[in-house]
Amino acid sequence: MSAAASSTSAAISGTSAAAEDNIADVSAEVAPYLEALEVIAEGYKADLAAAIAPHLATIQSAADRAVQAAKVETVMALVRDVQAYAAEHDDALLKGLLRAAASAIEKDPTDAGSIELIVGPMFSEKTTEMLSRVRRAALAGEPAVVVKWAGDTRYEAGAVVAAHSEVRQPSVPGSDACAPIRVVVARRLAAAELDEDELVVGVDEGQFYPDLVEQCEAWAREGRRVIVAALDGDFARRPFGAVCDLVPRCESVEKLRGVCMSCRKRDSVFSQRLSDSTAVVQEGGRESYRSVCRPCYFGKK
Ligand SMILES: [Zn+2]
Numbered sequence: 202m203s204a205a206a207s208s209t210s211a212a213i214s215g216t217s218a219a220a221e222d223n224i225a226d227v228s229a230e231v232a233p234y235l236e237a238l239e240v241i242a243e244g245y246k247a248d249l250a251a252a253i254a255p256h257l258a259t260i261q262s263a264a265d266r267a268v269q270a271a272k273v274e275t276v277m278a279l280v281r282d283v284q285a286y287a288a289e290h291d292d293a294l295l296k297g298l299l300r301a302a303a304s305a306i307e308k309d310p311t312d313a314g315s316i317e318l319i320v321g322p323m324f325s326e327k328t329t330e331m332l333s334r335v336r337r338a339a340l341a342g343e344p345a346v347v348v349k350w351a352g353d354t355r356y357e358a359g360a361v362v363a364a365h366s367e368v369r370q371p372s373v374p375g376s377d378a379c380a381p382i383r384v385v386v387a388r389r390l391a392a393a394e395l396d397e398d399e400l401v402v403g404v405d406e407g408q409f410y411p412d413l414v415e416q417c418e419a420w421a422r423e424g425r426r427v428i429v430a431a432l433d434g435d436f437a438r439r440p441f442g443a444v445c446d447l448v449p450r451c452e453s454v455e456k457l458r459g460v461c462m463s464c465r466k467r468d469s470v471f472s473q474r475l476s477d478s479t480a481v482v483q484e485g486g487r488e489s490y491r492s493v494c495r496p497c498y499f500g501k502k
Contacts, residue, residue, distance in 0.1 A: 313400075314421035318407075318447055320433035321457035322472040324492040328364035328405050330457060331430035335370075335382060335403040338426070344380045346399045350406035351388045360384040362405050390416035400425050407431030408442035418450055436474035436490065438498075459492045467494035 317334070319327045335345045347370055349362045362384055363369040375381035385393045390410050395402065402420055407413050407429040417427045431444040433456065448454055458468035469492035476489060 313424040316417050316421050316427045316451035318451045318454045319430045322469050322492040323490050325457040325459040327430035327457055329368050331403050331428050332370050334428050338401040339380045339382050342380050343401050344399045345401035346383045346395055347403040348393045349386045350409045351386045353406055360386050402427045404429040408444050413443045414446050436472050438471055461494040461497055462491040463493045463497035469493050471498045
């Protein structure tokens with residue numbers, strides 16, 4: 202027990218008659234110790250911050266790059282280098298910092314990836330919803346890519362995704378207000394080569410891509426957010442392409458409905474072909490297909 206503490210203890214156990222005087226004495230006696238402790242604590246915190254700052258910045262920026270590129274091995278190699286340095290110099294502070302950094306970095310980078318599926322019949326605004334999510338992400342500063350089915354020239358040719366005449370998405374460069382959105386035209390998703398920082402991917406007409414499941418899964422495992430707009434069923438209400446195979450692999454499924462183009466009263470849920478063709482893929486717009494409710498699909502009114 203220090204001299205100051207034993208003196209404080211003695212003062213506090215003093216008689217009640219002298220209590221007020223003693224408390225004043227104790228305060229005066231303890232004050233310099235408290236001040237000294239504060240100075241030591243401030244100095245300690247400053248030292249700690251100065252020691253950590255350069256390492257934190259290096260590890261954080263490497264971790265950011267690695268998570269984006271899904272190259273955890275690179276960062277772990279860096280951490281191992283610094284760990285070796287810390288062991289050699291017996292730096293306890295650095296060792297503690299590295300333990301924290303390593304546990305943060307070892308988090309699987311695929312945690313950030315996801316697949317969102319937007320399905321529904323024709324004319325249910327699936328593309329509009331997909332583009333809306335992509336645009337929100339771009340407004341939040343995330344560079345995005347939209348993959349357009351190469352065979353789709355119904356509304357607009359070239360690298361412009363068009364949901365209907367009012368909603369269209371060409372490639373746009375980045376600005377202060379919005380990250381860039383790049384539109385690519387492809388017949389296989391794998392042909393859409395993405396940059397490392399393009400972490401949001403919109404897919405239009407998902408039912409047409411032969412590599413839909415494997416490529417969406419690959420992108421999600423790279424840490425990308427994949428948003429797929431697709432017809433879930435064809436005109437005969439059969440599963441369309443690999444869209445339904447994506448369901449057990451995605452984070453969310455939303456089935457949109459339009460307005461029945463026959464009765465115009467109920468929601469539409471199925472696509473109906475107006476011609477007699479039985480080919481599954483017959484591109485066309487309002488002249489070839491309509492979107493109808495269940496009763497109208499079966500010819501009731
Ligand atoms: Zn109807």
